[in-house]
Amino acid sequence: MNKLCWIFLLCCLITVGCDNKKATTVVADNISDNTEVDTTVYGKCGEGTAMHTLELITDKGDTMVYxxxxxxxxxxxxxxxxxxDRLAVIAGQKCDEGVFAKKVINLTSLLGKWTSLDKSFEICEGGIxxxxxxxxxxxxEWKILNGRLILSADTFDIFSLGADSLYLENxxxxxxxxxxxxxTK
Structure with missing residues (x-):
């Protein structure tokens, strides 16, 4: 089943890469001009993190358990x-066990040099x-806004982020x- 998923993703990438149509995208001048309110909570993964719970030490110094x-x-x-590791957490609804973490993005894992057939870039600290x-x-420039990755004027959902792979979807x-x-250079 795992091989089938990778084959499907590879086919999607080839299809997207071979598409010669010009995409029309609404381009914003700057990602900091975005007026949408960010509900993301940022912090570090705490030692109390376990299989079904996440302990987040927020940037404000609070300890939250999701x-x-x-x-x-x-x-x-x-x-x-x-x-x-530095994390971005988007909270979901409250449940009997506490607050549910709808999405968690490991920002430490996101940092680094990424390349594809036609694009190469490095995501650095500080939104650069x-x-x-x-x-x-x-x-x-880059930032996380409500669980989505914004790279300059393009907005993506992080489909998959692993140790050596990144799949972005829009x-x-x-x-x-x-x-x-x-x-590697």
Whole structure:
């Protein structure tokens, strides 16, 4: 089943990469101009994190505990949960076990150099994106807004974030990237 999923994703990537149609995208001047209120809670993964719970030490110093799995719910955790890693958490509804974490993005795992057949960039600390200067619309900044990744003027859902792969999804398709090691140029 796992091989079938990878084959499907590869086919999607080839289809998207071979599509010669020009996409019309609404372009914002700057990602900081966005007026949508961000409900994301940022912090570090605490030592009290377990299989079904997440302990988050927020940037304000508060300790919050989120439920990752309930009776008929399961959190969308991207990038893993490692003590000390920086996380972005989007809370869901309250449940009997506490507050449910609707989506968790490991920002530490998101940082790094990413490349695909036609795009290459590095997501850095502080909302900066480097590289891709040869591209017609290179990414220059990033942020998380309500569980979505905004790269300059493009908004994506993080479909999958692993140790060596990143799949981003928007209305135009799924885009796959592999992590470049620091030695690779």
């Amino acid at each position: 439920t990752l799995e309930g009776v008929d719910t399961c959190s969308d955790v991207q990038g893993g949960l490692f003590v000390g 994106v480097e590289g891709g200067a040869k591209e017609p619309r290179p990414y220059t 209305a135009e398709g799924i885009y796959g990237y592999k992590r470049m090691s620091k030695e």
